[in-house]
Amino acid sequence: GENVEQHPSTLSVQEGDSAVIKCTYSDSASNYFPWYKQELGKGPQLIIDIRSNVGEKKDQRIAVTLNKTAKHFSLHITETQPEDSAVYFCAASTGAAGNKLTFGGGTRVLVKP
Amino acid sequence: DAGVIQSPRHEVTEMGQEVTLRCKPISGHNSLFWYRQTMMRGLELLIYFNNNVPIDDSGMPEDRFSAKMPNASFSTLKIQPSEPRDSAVYFCASSLFGDGYTFGSGTRLTVV
Numbered sequence: 478g479e480n481v482e483q484h485p486s487t488l489s490v491q492e493g494d495s496a497v498i499k500c501t502y503s504d505s506a507s508n509y510f511p512w513y514k515q516e517l518g519k520g521p522q523l524i525i526d527i528r529s530n531v532g533e534k535k536d537q538r539i540a541v542t543l544n545k546t547a548k549h550f551s552l553h554i555t556e557t558q559p560e561d562s563a564v565y566f567c568a569a570s571t572g573a574a575g576n577k578l579t580f581g582g583g584t585r586v587l588v589k590p
Numbered sequence: 591d592a593g594v595i596q597s598p599r600h601e602v603t604e605m606g607q608e609v610t611l612r613c614k615p616i617s618g619h620n621s622l623f624w625y626r627q628t629m630m631r632g633l634e635l636l637i638y639f640n641n642n643v644p645i646d647d648s649g650m651p652e653d654r655f656s657a658k659m660p661n662a663s664f665s666t667l668k669i670q671p672s673e674p675r676d677s678a679v680y681f682c683a684s685s686l687f688g689d690g691y692t693f694g695s696g697t698r699l700t701v702v
Contacts, residue, residue, distance in 0.1 A: 520695050521633075521691075522693070578623075578691060
């Protein structure tokens with residue numbers, strides 16, 4: 478089955494700096510890669526996703542890149558703000574109807590004012 | 591839409607008792623997933639349903655765990671009997687065609 482590795486497990490950045498989280502996946506059939514943000518006491522919330530027919534996607538201060546050949550994808554947060562502090566999860570799936578997501582282990586991001 | 595609704599938000603029970611967690615998915619979503627989250631193991635998929643039918647329950651840890659989805663708007667996860675190692679946050683999520691999960695707020699279960 479699919480295996481998703483996520484690095485780093487913790488990330489501390491100064492407000493205004495950029496943060497980058499990297500994930501690798503094992504199943505070459507995976508073609509859907511979402512990212513989730515989990516704040517304390519809440520469920521994970523989808524913040525951005527990318528499909529394998531696209532190499533990069535951007536939404537305001539967040540962007541995701543995908544390298545299918547190397548089987549890795551990354552989340553980039555620019556101009557970080559204190560409210561970006563949270564746990565971030567990457568995930569992968571084949572995207573078929575009802576198919577399950579396999580999650581990475583999570584990255585705890587702390588943005589220092 | 592109110593999103594995915596889980597109840598209760600918190601549950602404290604004694605070892606050996608039966609626990610039932612409830613989930614109402616987003617109307618129109620055809621897939622429902624139960625996850626367990628712990629510090630040690632992260633997010634673990636327990637079971638998922640497609641069109642109310644269980645598709646993959648390989649993540650259910652033991653026979654003490656069972657899940658049902660009697661209709662498109664309701665699902666339960668039951669633990670009987672509960673044990674202290676079952677203490678975790680249990681999330682329900684729903685989606686349309688398997689992508690873009692929407693998670694509920696979770697149920698924090700403590701078994702003492």
